[in-house]
Amino acid sequence: MKHKLIDLFSGCGGMTLGFVHPDYCGRFESVFALDNDQAAVNSYIANFGDHAVCDDIEKWTSGELAERIPAADIVIGGPPCQGFSLLNKKRKGDGRRSLWEPYMDIVALSGARVFVIENVQGLLRADEKRQIEKRAKTLGFETTSALLNSADYGAPQTRKRAFIIGWKMSEVEAVSFPPEPTHSANPERTGLPRWRTVADMIADLPAPQEFEIRDVPAPLNLHFRRNPTAKSLKRYKAVPPGGNRFDLQRNAPEITPPCWIRKTSGGTDLFGRLWWDRPSVTIRTEFFKPEKGRYLHPEQHRPITHREAARLMGFPDHFVFTGTKIEVARQIGNAVPPDMAAAVARAVADVLEMRARRAA
Known part of the structure; x- marks a missing residue:
């Protein structure tokens, strides 16, 4: 029983x-x-x-x-x-x-x-x-x-x-x-399997094409992208692999938010890219906003999708999420x-x- x-x-x-x-x-x-x-x-x-x-x-x-x-x-x-x-x-x-x-x-x-x-x-x-x-x-x-x-x-x-x-x-x-x-982070020392990484979870997903939740089989139902402004896209492109807002400021100060330029310390994850070979940082409810954390894709010039966030939380593709984009994001980030x-x-x-x- x-x-x-x-x-x-x-x-x-x-x-x-x-x-x-x-x-x-x-x-x-x-x-x-x-x-x-x-x-x-x-x-x-x-x-x-x-x-x-x-x-x-x-x-x-x-x-x-x-x-x-x-x-x-x-x-x-x-x-x-x-x-x-x-x-x-x-x-x-x-x-x-x-x-x-x-x-x-x-x-x-x-x-x-x-x-x-x-x-x-x-x-x-x-x-x-x-x-x-x-x-x-x-x-x-x-x-x-x-x-x-x-x-x-x-x-x-x-x-x-x-x-x-x-x-x-x-x-x-x-x-x-x-x-x-x-x-373990140190499998050679502990004999345990290594930590699961971003690459383990999302490297197989194609580049997202749509902008909304779709009535199609998982995983593509939640694998949709945002529609960034030209300035946002330039900002994404200015952040190198593993980089963050400080790289944006060095590479493109003219499009860096002035408040970030004035704040010279803290917030190292803001506008950061995830690393392929590490686990994700904590996924919060607004993971689709790179200004909120290290939520840029490791290579592609975009934030992670809802499907990628769900996988990085550890949800299998067969798990059913209901609601709007914002409601589903909240469910993922609070889980x-x-x-x-x-x-x-x-x-x-x-x-x-x-x-x-x-x-x-």
């Missing part, structure tokens, strides 16, 4: 994919998911079934809706990370910081034996981490936490994320965490890389099954 899973703040289901799909962990079954983004929920339903709901999580912690929370072995999810993010300059007092509270309410309502919270690095330094651990203890959970690099677990992206794992001390053996890496989720899933599944084996 597979372990029953609830995914809160599920997005399109990148984390669920890592837990439930046989190509990843495959030892879990999704029974309920909740998110407040309708397009993301539609994607979740398209991939995992019609048990996902678009709603405010706080409505599901009391009354009639609370009674509809199904029993589950595990609750996973990432309360919105903007409240902890260093990119949020006004993060102190951000209401989104408290969404872990209804998350923990649903952990209790579901009778889960394990929970997994995923978030940005800032969570591990935040007061909320201690509050989560305190609430977990009152519910009978022991906790541990770690910072994981998704590239260490087979994702083609150096995305660093914080995880808090909780387990019912009376029902589950201690979780061995963090999981052992499956890939948990499925390969990293799978590593966590395997560690959790091992301890969930240990007690059953001993009882048998």
